[in-house]
Amino acid sequence: MLVDIGYAAMTIKGIAERAGVGRQTVYRWWSTKAEILLEASVIDAAEALETPAQDDPVADLTTYLQALVDFLTTSPAGMAYRALLGEAQHDPAVQVLVGDADLLAASTAAVLDRVRASAPAMPQVGLAAAQLAGPVVTTVLTARPPWTADQLRLHAATLIKGWQ
Amino acid sequence: MLVDIGYAAMTIKGIAERAGVGRQTVYRWWSTKAEILLEASVIDAAEALETPAQDDPVADLTTYLQALVDFLTTSPAGMAYRALLGEAQHDPAVQVLVGDADLLAASTAAVLDRVRASAPAMPQVGLAAAQLAGPVVTTVLTARPPWTADQLRLHAATLIKGWQ
Amino acid sequence: MLVDIGYAAMTIKGIAERAGVGRQTVYRWWSTKAEILLEASVIDAAEALETPAQDDPVADLTTYLQALVDFLTTSPAGMAYRALLGEAQHDPAVQVLVGDADLLAASTAAVLDRVRASAPAMPQVGLAAAQLAGPVVTTVLTARPPWTADQLRLHAATLIKGWQ
Amino acid sequence: MLVDIGYAAMTIKGIAERAGVGRQTVYRWWSTKAEILLEASVIDAAEALETPAQDDPVADLTTYLQALVDFLTTSPAGMAYRALLGEAQHDPAVQVLVGDADLLAASTAAVLDRVRASAPAMPQVGLAAAQLAGPVVTTVLTARPPWTADQLRLHAATLIKGWQ
DNA sequence: TAATAATCGAGACGGTACGTCTTGTCTTCGT
DNA sequence: ACGAAGACAAGACGTACCGTCTCGATTATTA
Numbered sequence: 001m002l003v004d005i006g007y008a009a010m011t012i013k014g015i016a017e018r019a020g021v022g023r024q025t026v027y028r029w030w031s032t033k034a035e036i037l038l039e040a041s042v043i044d045a046a047e048a049l050e051t052p053a054q055d056d057p058v059a060d061l062t063t064y065l066q067a068l069v070d071f072l073t074t075s076p077a078g079m080a081y082r083a084l085l086g087e088a089q090h091d092p093a094v095q096v097l098v099g100d101a102d103l104l105a106a107s108t109a110a111v112l113d114r115v116r117a118s119a120p121a122m123p124q125v126g127l128a129a130a131q132l133a134g135p136v137v138t139t140v141l142t143a144r145p146p147w148t149a150d151q152l153r154l155h156a157a158t159l160i161k162g163w164q
Numbered sequence: 165m166l167v168d169i170g171y172a173a174m175t176i177k178g179i180a181e182r183a184g185v186g187r188q189t190v191y192r193w194w195s196t197k198a199e200i201l202l203e204a205s206v207i208d209a210a211e212a213l214e215t216p217a218q219d220d221p222v223a224d225l226t227t228y229l230q231a232l233v234d235f236l237t238t239s240p241a242g243m244a245y246r247a248l249l250g251e252a253q254h255d256p257a258v259q260v261l262v263g264d265a266d267l268l269a270a271s272t273a274a275v276l277d278r279v280r281a282s283a284p285a286m287p288q289v290g291l292a293a294a295q296l297a298g299p300v301v302t303t304v305l306t307a308r309p310p311w312t313a314d315q316l317r318l319h320a321a322t323l324i325k326g327w328q
Numbered sequence: 329m330l331v332d333i334g335y336a337a338m339t340i341k342g343i344a345e346r347a348g349v350g351r352q353t354v355y356r357w358w359s360t361k362a363e364i365l366l367e368a369s370v371i372d373a374a375e376a377l378e379t380p381a382q383d384d385p386v387a388d389l390t391t392y393l394q395a396l397v398d399f400l401t402t403s404p405a406g407m408a409y410r411a412l413l414g415e416a417q418h419d420p421a422v423q424v425l426v427g428d429a430d431l432l433a434a435s436t437a438a439v440l441d442r443v444r445a446s447a448p449a450m451p452q453v454g455l456a457a458a459q460l461a462g463p464v465v466t467t468v469l470t471a472r473p474p475w476t477a478d479q480l481r482l483h484a485a486t487l488i489k490g491w492q
Numbered sequence: 493m494l495v496d497i498g499y500a501a502m503t504i505k506g507i508a509e510r511a512g513v514g515r516q517t518v519y520r521w522w523s524t525k526a527e528i529l530l531e532a533s534v535i536d537a538a539e540a541l542e543t544p545a546q547d548d549p550v551a552d553l554t555t556y557l558q559a560l561v562d563f564l565t566t567s568p569a570g571m572a573y574r575a576l577l578g579e580a581q582h583d584p585a586v587q588v589l590v591g592d593a594d595l596l597a598a599s600t601a602a603v604l605d606r607v608r609a610s611a612p613a614m615p616q617v618g619l620a621a622a623q624l625a626g627p628v629v630t631t632v633l634t635a636r637p638p639w640t641a642d643q644l645r646l647h648a649a650t651l652i653k654g655w656q
Numbered sequence: 657t658a659a660t661a662a663t664c665g666a667g668a669c670g671g672t673a674c675g676t677c678t679t680g681t682c683t684t685c686g687t
Numbered sequence: 688a689c690g691a692a693g694a695c696a697a698g699a700c701g702t703a704c705c706g707t708c709t710c711g712a713t714t715a716t717t718a
Contacts, residue, residue, distance in 0.1 A: 006254070006255070006256070007253070007254040007255075008254050008255055011698095011699055011700085012699080012700080012701085013698090013699060013700080014699090016670090020670080021669080021670070022668095022669060022670040022671060022672090023670090023671085023672090023700095023701080023702095024668090024669080024670085024671090024701090024702080024703090025668075025669060025670075027701070027702090028668075028669095031701095082253045083253050083254060085250070085253060085305055085306065086249070086250040086251065086252065086253025086254050087250065087253075087254075088250065088305070088306075088307055089171070089246045089247050089249060089250025089251075089305065090170070090171040090172045090247060090250050090251075091170070091171075091172055092170070095307040096307070098306060098307050099306065099307035099308060102306070102308075121322075123315075123318050123319075123322070126308075127299075127311070127315055127318065127319070130299035130300075130302060130303050131299050131319060131322060133302065134298040134299030134300070134301065134302035134303065135291075135294035135295050135298030135299065136294075136298070137298065137302045137305075138294060138297065138298035138301045138302050138305075139294050139298065141249055141252070141253065141301075141302075141305065142249065142252075142262060142263065142266070143252060143259040143260070143262050143263035144263060144266075144290075147291070151287075151291055154287050154291065155287075155291070155295060157326075158285075158287070158295060158323070158326035158327065159322070159326060160326075161325065161326045161328070162321075162322035162323060162324075162325045162326030162327075163322065163326075164325070175677090175678060175679085176678085176679080176680085177677095177678060177679080178678095180691095184691085185690085185691075186690055186691045186692065186693090187679095187680085187681095187691090187692090187693085188680090188681085188682090188690080188691090189690065189691085191680070191681090195680095334582070334583070334584070335581070335582040335583075336582050336583055339703085339704060339705085340704080340705080340706085341703085341704060341705080342704095344665095348665085349664085349665075350663095350664060350665045350666060350667090351665090351666085351667085351706085351707095352664085352665090352666095352706095352707085352708090353663090353664065353665080355706070355707090359706095410581045411581050411582060413578070413581060413633055413634065414577070414578040414579065414580065414581025414582050415578065415581075415582075416578065416633070416634075416635055417499070417574045417575050417577060417578025417579075417633065418498070418499040418500050418575060418578050418579075419498070419499075419500055420498070423635040424635070426634060426635050427634065427635035427636060430634070430636075449650075451643075451646050451647075451650070454636070455627075455639070455643055455646065455647070458627035458628075458630060458631050459627050459647060459650060461630065462626040462627030462628070462629065462630035462631065463619075463622035463623050463626030463627065464622075464626070465626065465630045465633075466622060466625065466626035466629045466630050466633075467622050467626065469577055469580070469581065469629075469630075469633065470577065470580075470590055470591065470594070471580060471587040471588070471590050471591035472591060472594075472618070472622075475619070479615075479619055482615050482619065483615075483619070483623060485654075486613075486615070486623065486651070486654035486655065487650070487654060488654075489653065489654045489656070490649075490650035490651060490652075490653045490654030490655075491650065491654075492653070503672090503673055503674085504673080504674080504675085505672090505673060505674080506673090508696090512696080513695080513696070514694095514695060514696040514697060514698090515674095515675080515676095515696090515697085515698090516675090516676080516677085516694090516695080516696085516697095517694075517695060517696075519675070519676085520694080520695095523675095
């Protein structure tokens with residue numbers, strides 16, 4: 001529905017009608033649009049961002065970054081996550097929701113674990129995760145063209161070198 | 165007003181009343197809340213992110229990053245920018261607006277110019293800017309605690325080393 | 329419950345909860361609020377309107393009228409009857425119910441029987457009953473102050489004289 | 493609309509839609525269904541119940557009573573009045589409204605004035621008005637067949653005789 | 657005594673009206 | 688003439704109650 005008509009036009013009334021369900025039933029299970037989106041994206045995100053290990057640490061990070069870009073720009077769950085991040089800037093309650101959920105934490109932790117051996121100076125995991133994913137996420141959120149494979153590889157290389 | 169009552173409660177009706185102005189008059193000048201916010205933040209952003217040159221490239225980047233964190237987390241203009249980014253995830257028209265404006269471009273370009281000499285492998289300016297600012301921006305947008313001075317310095321150091 | 333919270337606030341849901349009973353159980357026995365009220369008032373009405381014979385026909389009618397006023401203005405069963413009459417103006421099904429029940433018929437017939445000897449020109453019982461009770465009922469239903477004892481006696485006297 | 497679909501099905505939502513008007517606009521002018529009905533019936537009532545003087549006092553009252561029966565049983569305004577009386581039994585606020593308006597007072601006062609000369613013992617106007625109209629109104633409200641012309645004349649004759 | 661049936665309370669369900677709110681447009685009226 | 692004030696049609700909001708529908712759990716009844 002988000003993909004079809006956009007977040008703004010996606011009313012709870014509409015969701016209920018589209019689902020052939022009473023409005024109260026929707027409210028019974030989720031109290032805001034944000035909760036619906038969170039539940040809809042949290043599982044798919046974990047799945048979409050699970051990438052296979054690679055021989056080369058740069059390749060490992062690059063593969064992950066590519067999956068992240070694809071998730072954010074093409075998958076419905078990624079759209080939901082972006083909408084959620086958007087809502088969080090307007091509504092403190094959603095901010096808490098988003099802060100607690102941290103959709104990317106598990107997947108970044110996994111890939112960073114794999115390259116830790118080749119990156120002895122890598123900072124604490126939260127910081128490193130932000131260094132890895134932050135530029136890509138911000139690029140997407142600020143509506144700039146998503147990075148190409150080359151740009152992703154360059155970013156991965158910079159980090160691996162910086163973490164030596 | 166954004167700071168007082170939050171973005172969601174900030175209706176165009178309310179803006180007009182608060183300004184002691186007819187609703188039509190507001191519509192005459194801006195057609196959406198987003199345009200109002202953009203105009204309210206674009207100038208202040210440039211000003212707030214203009215940082216003095218430092219001797220050391222790491223210190224130079226760190227100073228900039230600290231200004232960026234302060235802007236995003238404490239200044240009204242920064243709040244407006246975040247709200248704007250939020251709205252952009254819901255509304256394609258705002259996405260275009262945000263993409264065109266690129267509030268951070270000028271200031272990142274300036275600081276990156278100053279450290280270029282010490283960072284021979286620095287990528288093209290857009291990519292480097294994202295590497296610099298992206299992690300900080302994402303950390304703020306995802307409602308995680310903003311980085312401390314130490315963490316900012318560590319990030320700057322990683323980049324300078326990665327760009328060698 | 330009618331007395332406590334009024335007819336409008338008296339929902340079938342509320343009735344069931346107050347009775348500590350499932351909603352379905354209420355529907356099993358009565359299908360509308362009106363049926364519940366009818367059953368609640370029909371017996372009490374007969375009892376409340378049974379008045380002792382008096383020597384004087386005017387006194388006989390007056391006693392009955394006083395009982396009628398008290399029933400309509402103070403007793404729960406009277407409240408229920410008024411609510412029922414109200415509902416009948418909105419809902420044809422209740423109209424039938426009310427028409428069939430005719431809560432006052434038995435008691436007016438009894439008192440009119442007793443005064444018939446002193447009122448040779450009394451019309452057919454239905455008409456006379458309406459002449460007797462109608463003014464009092466209408467006064468109550470139109471929210472005017474209910475008649476005093478003096479006014480009731482005057483009304484009774486008018487009828488007895490008119491029926492000579 | 494009352495005539496078409498009945499009082500119960502006549503929702504404010506529906507009224508607004510049928511009038512091609514926003515819901516808020518309806519609420520701006522009237523706050524309840526009852527006020528709408530009152531306004532719709534008060535003028536028509538006065539008009540419908542204005543009857544020409546007759547030579548004979550019994551005929552005068554009978555003509556009035558016939559007009560009253562017709563008003564209550566056939567005219568839309570009469571339907572509205574009955575619905576209003578019904579609502580008054582459920583809602584104290586409407587009770588006040590109905591009590592204040594007293595739709596029949598002016599017309600009964602007029603006809604009673606005309607026959608006063610022939611009815612020296614006629615009680616105070618409010619009481620006499622109830623004696624005149626009450627039986628007819630109650631007969632209609634309790635869903636009994638409305639009185640025929642003969643029955644109306646009989647009732648008028650009883651009163652004139654009782655008021656001698 | 658154990659299996660079976662009937663009945664109950666609780667409450668979720670699809671609907672739909674409620675009265676409030678904000679939207680963007682369109683008068684009206686006073687300066 | 689301009690602009691504030693605010694009426695307007697539209698439609699989503701979240702709540703309440705409607706009457707129907709499963710649920711288990713407690714009774715009764717039967718085997």
